[in-house]
Structures are given as C-alpha cells and as structure tokens.
Amino acid sequence: MVGLSLSYVLQLIGHAQWAVRQSVEVELCFISVERNIAYTQLPREEEPDEVADALELEGPWPEEGRIEIRDLSLHYFGSDRPALSKITLSLGKCEKIGVVGRTGAGKSSLLSCLFRLAGHLEGSLEIDGIEITRLRLADLRANLSIIPQEPFLFEGTLRFNVDPFNEHTDDEVWAALEAAELKRLVSALPDKLETRIVENGRNFSVVMDEPTANIDVQTDRIIQRSIHSQFRNMTVLTIAHRLHTVLCEGYDKILVLDQGQVKEFDEPWVLLQNSDGWLSRMVAETGPETAMMLRSTAKELYLKKHSHQQ
Numbered sequence: 037m038v039g040l041s042l043s044y045v046l047q048l049i050g051h052a053q054w055a056v057r058q059s060v061e062v063e064l065c066f067i068s069v070e071r072n073i074a075y076t077q078l079p080r081e082e083e084p085d086e087v088a089d090a091l092e093l094e095g096p097w098p099e100e101g102r103i104e105i106r107d108l109s110l111h112y113f114g115s116d117r118p119a120l121s122k123i124t125l126s127l128g129k130c131e132k133i134g135v136v137g138r139t140g141a142g143k144s145s146l147l148s149c150l151f152r153l154a155g156h157l158e159g160s161l162e163i164d165g166i167e168i169t170r171l172r173l174a175d176l177r178a179n180l181s182i183i184p185q186e187p188f189l190f191e192g193t194l195r196f197n198v199d200p201f202n203e204h205t206d207d208e209v210w211a212a213l214e215a216a217e218l219k220r221l222v223s224a225l226p227d228k229l230e231t232r233i234v235e236n237g238r239n240f241s242v243v244m245d246e247p248t249a250n251i252d253v254q255t256d257r258i259i260q261r262s263i264h265s266q267f268r269n270m271t272v273l274t275i276a277h278r279l280h281t282v283l284c285e286g287y288d289k290i291l292v293l294d295q296g297q298v299k300e301f302d303e304p305w306v307l308l309q310n311s312d313g314w315l316s317r318m319v320a321e322t323g324p325e326t327a328m329m330l331r332s333t334a335k336e337l338y339l340k341k342h343s344h345q346q
C-alpha cells in the first residue's frame with residue numbers, strides 16, 4: 037500500500053513539473069504575441085512628407101569618409117540631461133578611430149547619432165560634406181554599416197543571413213565569407229550556403245564556438261584583422277571594451293569620452309605621453325604588467341607608422 041502511494045506521489049510530482057513548464061511556455065508565447073503587436077503599432081520613424089525636400093545623393097556616398105562634427109548635442113526623449121553635449125571633432129579620410137570611456141560616457145550615443153537612431157540632434161554632423169540630417173533615413177542608413185556588439189542570426193538559410201535581399205551572386209557571398217574568415221568553416225558544412233539556421237542562430241554558434249576559452253580574444257583578433265584589411269578604404273569607429281583592441285591593433289586615433297564630452301582625441305601614443313591624461317589613467321587601471329605591455333605596443337606602432345610616413 038505504501039509502495040503504491042509512493043509511486044502515485046512520484047507520478048504526481050512529474051505531472052506538476054510538466055504543468056509548470058507548460059504554463060511558462062504559454063506565458064512566453066503570449067509575451068511574443070504582445071511584443072509583435074507592440075512593434076506593429078510603433079510610430080513610423082519618418083513620414084514621407086517630412087522628407088519631401090531631402091537631399092538627393094548623386095553618385096556613391098561617402099567616398100572618403102571624412103566626418104566633421106560641430107557642437108553636436110544629443111537629447112534622448114524624456115531625459116533631462118543631454119547624452120552628448122557640444123561635441124566638436126574632425127575625422128580624416130579612412131581613419132580608424134577607437135572610442136573609449138566609462139559606462140554611460142556616450143560612446144553608443146555618438147554612433148547612434150551617425151545613424152540618427154534616437155533622440156534629438158543639435159549642431160552639425162557632416163560626412164564628406166553632406167549634412168546627415170538633410171538625407172532620407174533610408175539613404176543614410178543604406179550607406180553606413182554597423183557591426184553590433186551582439187550579432188544576430190535570422191531563421192532561414194546561411195545565405196539569407198549574409199544576403200537577406202538576394203542582391204548578390206553566390207561568388208560575392210563566398211567572397212564576403214572569405215573576408216570574414218568563415219569560408220573554410222562554411223565549405224565544411226554539408227549544405228554549405230543552404231545550411232538552415234534556427235532561431236537566433238543557436239545551431240550555428242555550436243559550429244562556430246571553438247573549444248577554447250579564448251574565443252573572444254580570437255574573434256576580436258579576426259575582426260580587427262578584417263577591419264584593417266577589408267575596411268582599409270573606409271572610416272571606422274570602434275567602441276572598444278578592451279583597451280588592448282585599440283592600442284595594439286593599429287588604430288589611428290583614440291577618442292576618450294566622459295559624461296557626453298570629448299576629453300581626449302589624438303594618436304594613442306601621443307595621448308599616453310601625458311601621464312595624467314584620461315587614456316593614461318585608464319591604461320594604468322589595467323594593472324602594472326598590462327599597462328606596460330599596452331604602452332610599449334602603442335609606442336612601437338607609433339614609431340612604425342611614422343617611420344613609414346617619412
């Protein structure tokens with residue numbers, strides 16, 4: 037009798053667990069539906085009549101990637117403090133800029149200004165002589181690229197993820213994969229470009245994750261290598277979470293932001309000459325050994341770059 041009761045109790049526990057799991061699933065499905073409805077009801081970013089007098093791009097833009105920022109301020113809607121205030125900067129042709137600063141310094145806000153993603157902009161931001169607020173959002177965003185911090189893969193084929201609008205030939209898709217150092221990996225997959233990616237790329241990351249704890253450092257290296265080879269003729273702004281990335285990978289200049297203001301902007305080694313400067317203090321905070329390595333690499337790269345230029 038006791039044994040029979042125990043077996044019923046155990047079954048009951050299993051059913052209870054199953055019921056809880058199912059209720060959580062249902063809750064998640066409802067949240068997804070709610071989110072979808074919320075997205076469909078979002079106001080349009082730009083109404084067609086707002087852009088009737090928009091500037092028409094004649095030919096490819098930007099060609100040199102010179103960026104002139106004058107007195108740029110950004111106010112997020114509903115926030116009383118500006119996220120960026122009176123920023124003035126001049127970025128030269130095809131320069132590689134590392135943007136650093138503490139959390140909340142305004143690094144992402146500066147990049148979101150380039151894409152006019154949020155908030156109210158004041159001042160001027162010109163790319164190759166064109167004031168970006170005079171362009172249609174679609175034209176602006178189609179001509180700039182962003183590599184997000186958290187990559188996102190869509191459900192569909194691998195090819196769809198590389199070329200979602202089906203605008204390129206297979207050869208061009210393979211060339212892009214090669215540039216991203218993924219060609220070998222994708223060619224080894226049985227279905228190659230037709231490999232199915234499940235929601236959020238969960239199955240693909242299994243393929244990508246190498247069994248090493250250093251994957252982040254390695255991936256970072258590959259990205260940095262690609263930036264300097266594939267994006268040689270483009271201006272690149274990188275928000276650096278590791279000082280190593282911008283000090284040891286040949287960035288032309290470092291922009292230090294704090295509380296929405298420019299604190300320092302120059303070549304890494306030039307900034308490190310000021311031992312009491314913002315970048316020097318950030319480097320010192322990484323500890324004596326790392327700081328020494330960062331400083332000596334920055335110096336070496338500076339001397340190499342300038343000896344080439346002479």
Ligand SMILES: Nc1ncnc2c1ncn2[C@@H]1O[C@H](COP(=O)(O)OP(=O)(O)OP(=O)(O)O)[C@@H](O)[C@H]1O
Pocket residue numbers: 112113115118119137138139140141142143144145146154
């Ligand atoms: N959508 C938003 N609405 C209102 N305020 C925002 C919004 N996004 C950022 N902020 C505020 O703007 C300021 C700058 O934030 P931002 O995200 O640009 O900093 P960050 O340097 O990129 O920081 P992190 O390194 O943490 O990403 C912060 O005070 C932040 O709270």
